[in-house]
Amino acid sequence: MKKIAILGSTGSIGTQTLDIIEENPDRYQAAVLTCGNNIELLGKQIEKHRPSLAVVMNESDAASMRKKYPHTEVLFGMEGLMTAAAETDCDIVLNSLMGMLGLAPTYYAIKAGKDIALANKETLVAGGELIMDAVDDQKVRLLPVDSEHSAIFQALQGNEQKDINRIILTASGGPFRGYTIDQLEHVTSSQALKHPNWKMGAKITIDSATMMNKGLEVIEARWLFNIPPDTIEVTVHPQSIIHSMVEYVDHSIIAQLGVPDMRIPISYALSYPKRLDNPYESVDFTKTGTLTFETPDYNTFECLTLAYEAVREGGSYPVVLNAANEVLVQQFLEDRISFLDIQNTIKKVIEKHEPEYHLNLETILEIDRNVRGDLTL
């Protein structure tokens, strides 16, 4: 029985993880559940899964949950989240927290010797060096949940990291693939929220539309697979069937394919190194018909270009890129800024940033706070 702590259990990845746990009651147990404010859904999850610990954002919610679910310990706030990540009896921490909030819990879970199933990109975008050093020190497993990184990880099985020639990270291109700058000028948040292939949360869906999501994935892959950023190539593949590929020094490419269903990579992270039978859909190549590939439009979708620059420069640049992006996406979702304001503002913030290197957790969080402060003034 594998005990799983799900950080962010009411989000898209969290609920899909609970589906998988329900389908495999003899293998998995949801030992810890955490959420922000979606108390109603968390309550249903507690009733069904009876975790030993639940964590919510606010003290008042915690108090009311304690009364309702006396068999579950209920904590709150950042301290509660740290307890959930690091101090509970669990075998693996699935981190599907949204944004920068995910970094510290990952770090402390690793320090506590827990294996991590990582769906929180920001952990590696902002804390790549810090986190990978901790993983090496503690000899824990850091298992990717993102479909692209899971694909790369699967393509690496039975192969050696030193033999990687390049990584081909596929991108759907999002809802605005092929758009010009002029066309992007007036796109709305509701247009941006319509992803052609994947059902995901709002933040990541906007990131897909700006292609920042792919940029963050480049940075994540750089750390997760310990390779130079320029060996990572982005290819737009609108069908989202090939989830990514690894080319080796012998020019043989290994790819992972599947229908766009996040339950497949989540399952793999939970069952690794095994694969478990599941009832999900197969790719039917006779129906799929055609897979296409295009070069991304780096001039129009500047977020991708900015992410490459940030990871090449290293140090605090990716922290700044990510912090600025989080704030600006939120402002765009609230219709306070335009779609192009996101990339234009990130560019300005990065240009004026004075970089720092070899960051510890405190410095990373401080730089992040400063960027957010500047942008929300």
Added chain:
Amino acid sequence: MKKIAILGSTGSIGTQTLDIIEENPDRYQAAVLTCGNNIELLGKQIEKHRPSLAVVMNESDAASMRKKYPHTEVLFGMEGLMTAAAETDCDIVLNSLMGMLGLAPTYYAIKAGKDIALANKETLVAGGELIMDAVDDQKVRLLPVDSEHSAIFQALQGNEQKDINRIILTASGGPFRGYTIDQLEHVTSSQALKHPNWKMGAKITIDSATMMNKGLEVIEARWLFNIPPDTIEVTVHPQSIIHSMVEYVDHSIIAQLGVPDMRIPISYALSYPKRLDNPYESVDFTKTGTLTFETPDYNTFECLTLAYEAVREGGSYPVVLNAANEVLVQQFLEDRISFLDIQNTIKKVIEKHEPEYHLNLETILEIDRNVRGDLTL
């Protein structure tokens, strides 16, 4: 230094293997070379590689080669071939012999404890059970060289055979993809010899045109990967970029891709489990553009259907299928029969065959001889 015995060194796979050996003089040595009648090319290969043993078909050729190349032992005929396969000081036997001739040398090489790099399909088509039992007994490696089987083998690395859901064997479809029976009626051998993607020998190129090549590969895969024939699915993929795929029980598919260049799978078989750097071409996805998939036309290309039936029935059926096909392809290449005569005649031969099961080498060779005898009368 890995010593390699190349059975069939003057053919397409043999010469490409020698190219790889030349590119890696510190790793590989051509210890044994064998050919049929292409004495002139063999002479050049002996001069360049100075093998300890060479084998030719005829006694007279052997005598003249001995005079010319006093430093190389020269043997001839089937006995010479057996010595080359089983009794020489080599680490791996690359079997690229053409047709049924390849079975016995593979068998004796395995019995002698040699690892095999197998480019001779007929070995497993006719002798699947016998060969795989010998591989298990001797605990040698049987490494596929065919691009499709190499792809499957690569997709299996880091995974377990028991987790295979299905194998998706890709087929280019050959030069007559999309043709109707009426259109196939009058196609000539020179049309059939024009393969759209791969440069290969004449026999295998005709087999690609009839799709018998894919049928033989289904049978080969059934034995090599120990899976039921109906878990092997053929998909026509005219670009020959995805060389085959394995879908696992979790509906995750692992594929191997590359430009259509046989040196990539040959290299992998020689360097396995390592991968060696090479100067061959990469896939450029921005130029590749589109990958397509179609269901094969089983009604028109009956060879593929016949091969499935033969492997489902098992026993001596695949031996008969293969023997009849070898004779008929030769007759077609000599313009003695029509293209459709190949599949029509195989069908008749199979229909009247009385099957035998659990065959030993002698029975296989006898059944093969009988089929050939009947067809050449």
